[in-house]
Structure formats: structure tokens, C-alpha cells
Amino acid sequence: MRIKILSAAILALVIAFTACQKDDPVIEPCNPCVNEDLIDAPYDPQPYQLELPDWFPAPALPEDNPLTVEGIALGRHLFYDPILSSDSTQSCSSCHNPQLSFTDGNKVSTGILGIDGRRSSMAIVNMAFNTKGFFWDGRAATLEAQALLPVEDHTELNDSWENVVKKLARHKDYPAMFRQAFGIEKKSEITKELAVKAIAQFERTMVSYQSRFDKVVWEQQGWPTDAEQRGRDLFFVEFATNTQDHPGCSHCHGSALFTENNYFNNGIDSVATLSDFKDYGLGEVSGNIYDNGKFRVPTLRNIALTAPYMHDGRFNTLEEVLDHYASGGHGVSNEDANIQPFTLNEQQKQDLIAFLNMLTDTSFVNNPAFQSPF
Ligand code: HEC
Ligand code: HEC
Structure with a gap:
């Protein structure tokens, strides 16, 4: 039985070998000679230059992955x-x-x-x-x-x-x-x-750098409305003699990016001890209990488009977000010192929201280069 299989295999080999020996140009048997693994395409990558406004910081582009x-x-x-x-x-x-x-x-x-x-x-x-x-x-x-x-x-x-x-x-x-x-x-x-x-x-x-804020403030195209200007003053005020006028948003959401990507406990959770946060955030990564409940500050660019808000989406509207900040947090020990109570009247709240709405960049969200290629 074994011998039979072996001789059949030898016979097959001989046939295959003689088939390959034929002189006439055979196309069929050589098909497997094509390396299916090889990719047939040109390689001529074109470097890509990021277009950036001069009010932005330099991008951190890794050397081992240049843009093309x-x-x-x-x-x-x-x-x-x-x-x-x-x-x-x-x-x-x-x-x-x-x-x-x-x-x-x-x-x-x-x-x-x-x-x-x-x-x-x-x-x-x-x-x-x-x-x-x-x-x-x-x-x-x-x-x-x-x-x-x-x-x-x-x-x-x-x-x-x-x-x-x-x-x-x-x-x-x-x-x-x-x-x-x-x-x-x-x-x-x-x-x-x-x-x-x-x-x-x-x-x-x-x-994203073409919001109404960028146009008005950096490119001096047009003027802010009165509400936007008042909201901007509230957002950026660094020091106030009277904490009532001091929401202090720019301490953490500052710079042209509206974040410096630092980590804070912004006071949204009322917990008895630092081990009681439902989500440890940065603490889970660093293993440092003092980092529990700290999260990376998100950008406020396009914030009108990204509800609901916070790492767990707990706030549905910007009004709710402002109410949280105005309440001054919960006094948890690692809350940032800039989380302090302040009072905003209805007008001031709407002013701050008018300012936040200035950060919406429709040319960013509609940029054809960012849409699905399919
Ligand atoms: C102490 C730093 C700090 C201050 C001051 C601060 N924030 Fe924040 N902000 C944060 C952090 C940290 C988060 C993310 C927290 C989380 O998700 O748990 C956040 C989240 C937000 C979000 C939700 C963003 C998103 O993508 O879900 C909004 C909106 C916001 N802040 C607006 C404001 C406004 C307006 C002010 C001023 C009234 C302000 N913040 C003051 C640190 C701060
Ligand atoms: C099922 C929904 C979901 C899918 C699918 C998904 N993401 Fe996310 N993405 C999230 C969530 C939720 C977070 C925040 C998670 C966290 O912080 O633990 C996130 C965070 C991110 C961040 C971090 C942004 C920042 O500022 O730190 C980037 C970048 C990102 N995703 C890119 C991607 C890419 C690329 C893919 C596909 C390979 C992808 N995501 C697929 C839900 C998703």
C-alpha cells in the first residue's frame, strides 16, 4: 500500500518535471511562479506640510513617522x-x-x-x-x-x-x-x-484653527458681539478682586488650543476619600492615589458640537457644565485650587456660552479632507 502511494507520488513528480522541461513557451504552468506576495505599485511618497496659523504652538511630529x-x-x-x-x-x-x-x-x-x-x-x-x-x-x-x-x-x-x-x-x-x-x-x-x-x-x-474666535481675535476679521466680548472677559480673567466674577476657565483651558493637556480633578465627584472615585482616571495609570479622579483637560474647541460632557458624559448641556463650575466642586482633597465657587447671573451664563460657541469651527468639521473616502 505504502509502496503504491510512493510510486504514484514519484510518477506525479516525473510528470510535473517533464512538463516544466518542455521548450515551447508555456504560460499556464508558470502562473505559480508569480510571487503572489509581491505588491505591484510605485513607491514615491510626497512629504506633507501641515498648514498652521502663527498663533499655534509647534506640532510634536515624531521623526519615525513623517507625514506623507x-x-x-x-x-x-x-x-x-x-x-x-x-x-x-x-x-x-x-x-x-x-x-x-x-x-x-x-x-x-x-x-x-x-x-x-x-x-x-x-x-x-x-x-x-x-x-x-x-x-x-x-x-x-x-x-x-x-x-x-x-x-x-x-x-x-x-x-x-x-x-x-x-x-x-x-x-x-x-x-x-x-x-x-x-x-x-x-x-x-x-x-x-x-x-x-x-x-x-x-x-x-x-x-482646527478657523473658528469665529480665530477670525475675530487673531485675524481681526470682524468684531465680537457684546455678549461674546463679555463672555471672553469672564473666561480669560486671571485675577479678580471679587471671586464672583472669576470662573477661571483659562487656568486649565488656556492657550490657543484651549487646553494644555494637563490633568486635574475639576471637582465633579463628591467622594469621601480618594479611593472612592468610580473611575480613577490618571490614578489608574500612575498608581498614585493622589491622581485618582484626575482627567486630562479636554480642548474647548468645537465644544458646542461635542455634548454630552466630561469623561462619563454626565452633563448634557453647557449650562449644566457652568452650573457645576459655579458650585465650586465638592472640596475633595485633590481638587484643583482653581475650582472655587462663583456666581453668574443668567446674562453672564449666556455670555460665557456665546463665547464658547465662538470656538465652533465649521470649516474643520466640513473639511472634505477629513470626511469618509468611501
Ligand atoms: C482646574 C482646572 C479646570 C478649570 C478651572 C476648568 N476646567 Fe473645564 N475641565 C477640566 C477637566 C480636568 C475636565 C475633564 C474632567 C472630566 O471629564 O472628568 C474639564 C472638562 C470641561 C468640559 C467638558 C469637555 C468635554 O469634552 O466633555 C467643559 C465644557 C469645560 N471643562 C468647560 C470649562 C469652563 C467653561 C470653565 C470655567 C467656568 C472650566 N471648564 C474650568 C479642568 C478645568
Ligand atoms: C466604540 C467607540 C469607539 C471606537 C470604535 C473608537 N473609539 Fe476612539 N475613543 C473612544 C472613547 C470612549 C475614547 C476615550 C476612552 C478613554 O479615555 O478610556 C476614545 C479616545 C480616542 C482618542 C484619544 C483622544 C485624546 O485626546 O486623547 C483617539 C485619538 C481615538 N479615540 C482614536 C480612535 C481610532 C484611531 C479608532 C479606530 C482605530 C477609534 N478611536 C475607535 C471611542 C471609540
Whole structure:
């Protein structure tokens, strides 16, 4: 029996060998000679220059992932493609919708399994300037490190990178796009590291600097309304003889970015001890109990578009946010000293909100370069 199988195998080999020996040009048998793994596409990446206004700080662009037109294009596709989820129903954009300044409008986000995450989606705005960690608690040091996590998070895309990379390698377009962006030669060289590099490149292009605030204040195009001007004075006042006029927002939401990406307890939780926060935030990452309940200060750019507010989406409106700050927090020991009670009359509240509305940048949310490429 064994001998029979062996001789049959030898016979097959001989036939195959003699088939290959034929002189006439055979097209058929040589098909397997084509290396299926090789990618047929040019590699000629074009450097991409971020357009920035002179009132912005310098971006923190990593040397090992320079922006290129091709890298950004690939990242944009990956960001909007449900191929990154195990059942092809969600992409990054499911929770980061450009019309909502790349948030999802929900209290907390829900992934493909219908399981609620514990936190509210974050705006993806002016990421290129943040060097102090990503997420509400700063647990990802870079945008590249951040982008690795949603794919395998079971409350988000719930796939494995191993599987996603396989899907990308057999896709009709992605191998060529990876080659154009990163110069790889074979499909088997597609990796999660390259995928997140491309996504991070795309995210770094999402710069918002054309709000009404920028136009009026920095470009001197037009004038603020009286309400906007009063609101601006309330927001930025650094010192006040009378705390009633001192909301102190700019202590933490200052600079051209309306955040300096620092971490604070802004007083939203009433807890008896520092171990009682439901979500430890920065404390979970640093292991320092004094950091419990501290979260990264979010930008206020496009804030009118990103309700509900705070890491757990607890406030539905900006009025509720202002009521919280005016109440002066709960006196928890690590609350920042700038969380102090103040009084705003109805007019002042509306003034502050008029000012916050000036930070809406419709040219950012409608920028064709940031929309789905599909
Ligand atoms: C199911 C909803 C969901 C999906 C899908 C999702 N995100 Fe998020 N994203 C969130 C939530 C919620 C947070 C905040 C989580 C936290 O702080 O723990 C967040 C945070 C972020 C941040 C941090 C922003 C900052 O200022 O620190 C970035 C960047 C980001 N997501 C990009 C992505 C990318 C890229 C993808 C796709 C690979 C993605 N997200 C997929 C919900 C989602
Ligand atoms: C001590 C620093 C500090 C001060 C002062 C401060 N904030 Fe905040 N702000 C924060 C932090 C930290 C968060 C995120 C907290 C969280 O989610 O748990 C936040 C969140 C917010 C949010 C929600 C943003 C989002 O994307 O969900 C708004 C709106 C806001 N602040 C507006 C203001 C206004 C208006 C003032 C002035 C009245 C102000 N803040 C004063 C630190 C501060």
C-alpha cells in the first residue's frame, strides 16, 4: 500500500518535471511562479506640510513617522473602514464622527457587541500638539500607541490585529496603499505598526484653527458681539478682586488650543476619600492615589458640537457644565485650587456660552479632507 502511494507520488513528480522541461513557451504552468506576495505599485511618497496659523504652538511630529500624502490617505481609509472590526459593522468613525468634532454624541460609547464602554468618546482635534498622553487618563503615550487599542478592545471593535492584518493583506487596494505609504514590497510586510502609523498621520492633519474666535481675535476679521466680548472677559480673567466674577476657565483651558493637556480633578465627584472615585482616571495609570479622579483637560474647541460632557458624559448641556463650575466642586482633597465657587447671573451664563460657541469651527468639521473616502 505504502509502496503504491510512493510510486504514484514519484510518477506525479516525473510528470510535473517533464512538463516544466518542455521548450515551447508555456504560460499556464508558470502562473505559480508569480510571487503572489509581491505588491505591484510605485513607491514615491510626497512629504506633507501641515498648514498652521502663527498663533499655534509647534506640532510634536515624531521623526519615525513623517507625514506623507500617501500615509495620510491610507490612514483616512483605515479610520473610516469597518474592516477594522470583527463583524465589519464599526470603524473608528462610528465613535468619532466629523460632524460632531469626531465624537459620537453619546454619554459613553458602545462597541460592536452592544456593550457600553465606561467613558465618553473624545474629540479628535489638534492631536498633533499633545505630548502629555492620550485618552482621558493619558494611558497611551502616542497616537500610534492609542490607535492599537480600539481594534482589540471588546467594548469597541473587538477584533485581533492578527486577523485585521490578514484582511488588509488580501484586500484589493490596501497592499498597494501600504506600499505607496511605507515602501514595503510584500503583502506579508503589512503590520499593525504600519497601520497605526498611517492612522496617526491622518489624525495629525486634523487641525482646527478657523473658528469665529480665530477670525475675530487673531485675524481681526470682524468684531465680537457684546455678549461674546463679555463672555471672553469672564473666561480669560486671571485675577479678580471679587471671586464672583472669576470662573477661571483659562487656568486649565488656556492657550490657543484651549487646553494644555494637563490633568486635574475639576471637582465633579463628591467622594469621601480618594479611593472612592468610580473611575480613577490618571490614578489608574500612575498608581498614585493622589491622581485618582484626575482627567486630562479636554480642548474647548468645537465644544458646542461635542455634548454630552466630561469623561462619563454626565452633563448634557453647557449650562449644566457652568452650573457645576459655579458650585465650586465638592472640596475633595485633590481638587484643583482653581475650582472655587462663583456666581453668574443668567446674562453672564449666556455670555460665557456665546463665547464658547465662538470656538465652533465649521470649516474643520466640513473639511472634505477629513470626511469618509468611501
Ligand atoms: C466604540 C467607540 C469607539 C471606537 C470604535 C473608537 N473609539 Fe476612539 N475613543 C473612544 C472613547 C470612549 C475614547 C476615550 C476612552 C478613554 O479615555 O478610556 C476614545 C479616545 C480616542 C482618542 C484619544 C483622544 C485624546 O485626546 O486623547 C483617539 C485619538 C481615538 N479615540 C482614536 C480612535 C481610532 C484611531 C479608532 C479606530 C482605530 C477609534 N478611536 C475607535 C471611542 C471609540
Ligand atoms: C482646574 C482646572 C479646570 C478649570 C478651572 C476648568 N476646567 Fe473645564 N475641565 C477640566 C477637566 C480636568 C475636565 C475633564 C474632567 C472630566 O471629564 O472628568 C474639564 C472638562 C470641561 C468640559 C467638558 C469637555 C468635554 O469634552 O466633555 C467643559 C465644557 C469645560 N471643562 C468647560 C470649562 C469652563 C467653561 C470653565 C470655567 C467656568 C472650566 N471648564 C474650568 C479642568 C478645568
